[in-house]
Amino acid sequence: MRGKSAKYILKVDDDMWLNFDVLLRILKTGAIRFSLGGKCNYGQYPFRDPKNKYYVSYSDYPMSIYPPFCSGTAYVADSDVIKQILTISPNIPFFRLEDIYIALCLRKLRYEITNIPGFHSTKIYPLACLYKSPMVITSHGVSASELRNIYQASCDKDGSMYVPKNPQQLPERMILEQRWPKGKLARKSFKYEQQLLKHNLF
Template sequence: METTWSTFPIWILFRCGIFGHKSRITISLRAKVLIWAVLCVVVVTLVSAYAISHMQINLPFSHSATRSNVRDMLMEIQVRNTTVLTPRPDACEACFSHNFKYVIDNDVMCKLYNDSQEIDLIILIFTTHQHQKERNAIRQTWLNYTNRNKANIRYSFLLGEVLDENMRKLVEEESRIHNDIIKEDFVDTYQNLTHKIMMAFKYTITKCPHAKFILKTDDDVWVNIPGLLKVLQREKMILQTAVAGACFHGANPHRNPDSKWYASFQSYPHDSYPGFCSGTGYVTSNNVAKKIFEISKNVPFFHLEDVYVAMCLRKLGYRLYKIAGFNIGRPPFDPCLYKGDNLITSHEVPSEMLISYWNTTCTRWKPHFLV
């Protein structure tokens, strides 16, 4: 049989053994069209599956019991900078929006219990569903100063959404017990930490506008609350137009794809960042948080949250302000240091160590005339 474009599908079927070589089969035009249509559907399906597996996508999570398997599949796709086709611009016009919805919204966290009460500080803690042990350790230690969100210091743990139904139920139960979790329906991944800080700022300026200052930190950080309050009092004017902490005024993008902080040239087409204050712990005022949230719509999305905050600050004409005592690492433990005035944060402190630090008092000997 002579192979032409019209008989090519038939040739494939012969080669695959669908029709025997000795079979005498006459194929009508209608049958040829049908076979071509089937082959086209197969090809389109395969190409579509390949394309979806290589897309950069971030869809809100659906809580409907009838959510489709396709949505679930898309939720599991990892966001990759390398899929950006054109270099990221430095500015835009209303190109970025944080339009996610609350899944858990604990308004009680900023409730005032008498007419004279003020909120000096709200602490916003990045965490993940799996880290209940870390959250409990923080509640048992340095969050004691909040008096379960009834004192002049308030706090919240911040989450995005996950597919694991059991994890979601555990967090919902935890929230009912402690009333200290905020959660929105963006996918909770490292690549989406910028959405998490936007959620934090949005919550603060809308639900807790009377809070004077904000601390953003992580669930593996020791925070010296008495020392921090002294810093806030000392730097209160500077923090009206600055973000402060362990700040760096010069830093270069990590171009190695294996790096946790990898940024492709397309996602950030410059040789250096505008600086940043380490996301392990930085402070600012409610005023600055409001300005950052407002200006963010004109600052294209960038996945590294602390760098993105610095980009917004630069556009506002505000600054990064380095304060001694904010540490990106973990200084050797000395209870007199950790509970004194010279250390504000210590990073990478496991939950067992955190509890041990909290229960250890400073017993350093002092000369009699200094006591």
């Protein structure tokens, strides 16, 4: 639904994979009515090292812990929540990290956030049928060519023929990195390589 009739609003970066069908099924359950959801973080400390990309000074944020927030790579919210954020935003001091700023607004409104399984703020290994399975709603840092190949891949709707029942069964670095693993990890994961090479379209 679009325009004024939209029930939900999605914010997503341009280098993200989005499994829209799975997200739509979750939204239809009403799981995030009057909430904002995604890959959410609790008890996160601000980065105080000036060399860090996400550095925040004590003058900008004197508190030791951020309020609960959902990663700015992708999150979805009830449209009523967004409207209320817009209403109070003139009274919330500017903060350069957008996902933290949204969290500050939510704290003022006393709204909770909802962690949605399948939202990933890091890059899941780009196996096309894994991306099309219910286990992955979003993945960060996906290139245009990878997105194209994922969309064009032919897979079962649940990806069950092509991927393990749990993506954590894949070696950790294969999930988080785009490159093939090296050294000892590559030898240990040889059997997974055969599976990936057979079905991966990259």
